Amino acid sequence: MTEIEADGGLRERKKAQRRLALHNAAVELFEQHGYEATTVAQIAASAGVSPRTFFSYFPTKEAALFASLDDAITQLEGALATPPSDGDVLSFLRDEVTEMLGNGGPLGPRASAVLDTLAANHDHIVGHALRYLDRIGQALSHALRAELGSAVDDPLPDIAAAAAIAALAASMPVGHDFPHKGTRTSRPGAESVEVIQRDLDRAIEFVRAGLAATATTPTSP
Template sequence: MEAREGEGKREARKRATRRALHEAAMELFAERGYQETTVAEIAVAAGVSPRTFFSYFSTKEAVIFARVDESLDLLVEQLADRPADQDTLTCLREWLAFITEVDPAGQDAWARLVDALARAHDSIAAYGVRQLDRIGHMLAASLKEEFGGRGHPTLPRITAAAAVAAVAASMPFGGLGVPGSDELPWADRDPVADLDLAISFVRAGVEASAPELG
């Protein structure tokens, strides 16, 4: 695993350990089952101690979503550093496009397993929904700054919720993780296309609610 630009050796080692724990956990969950796998077994498979595991993850649910945590860190950076002429929704689209293009085979295998785990374990589905909530809070804060007090005070939160709904519909830990869902399998969806469709509706709603933002 190569170090990221500007990343020191210590940070690179920590990231490698975090990824090793995640990969070991997912392999064990796939082979043995989620409930049947212990934290100690994950740690041994990753070559670290159980104490080290808890230095990186608070629960077994958390280790499943290590990929999402890394992606959300990237979203935080992109929202903070977005150019003055780029709005929040465009930034979200570029973020989603980027993360879906990185390691598509690995993403596909991960998401298929997460979908299966979320269907079987409510705690995993709930953890995924909390990750979506994090996205919503980030977007709402960025939109509030972008709107600058124009429009209704709740407009940033409502706009963020609409955008997150599109992301949720295309992710394995959103509504598709509900047993008995008759929706298309997540793998048959195009999250960027879904988001583009949602953004077109959201922009129209924003312009209708606050023409000065159009």
């Protein structure tokens, strides 16, 4: 490893640590003081950086709350862009989501509980969360379009992706990484993960049936 490569690696680790520190500070301050009373300056000070540095990482204070979820969705988008050839895209999505849940979920119990509280009182927090579902849907649609060989103007991949994302949204409502059992801040038990897997499996079978029916339906002259 060259000195330049070592410096670059160290710089990236420091950036990741600072980003995590800002996320943790946002979670703690939102939990203690609520959304309105918490400022960017407070989050930055708690993480030991300036407000200017904060904005080099996040555009808004709520974006800091979603940092780990944003990372997880970015990884999922990359995975869907190059899915393995030995399987179908829908099953691949199911496996990726299951792995995400098996690792405890992208946000973790404390941040999830804070998100629950904020989402109940601030519509724009809900809107911010829903954008992540939109990102998954777009990535899934592109992957399905490539798998099916669909034309650019064919809406079928969009329709199929929307059905799968609707099931994902229903099984993991906004403000929850997954349906908690017992308390809102408990980590997901096997039963909770199995419920999500079941819902996704049902959605996947529904989408597959629709795709099969569409493929076998003769077109009008």
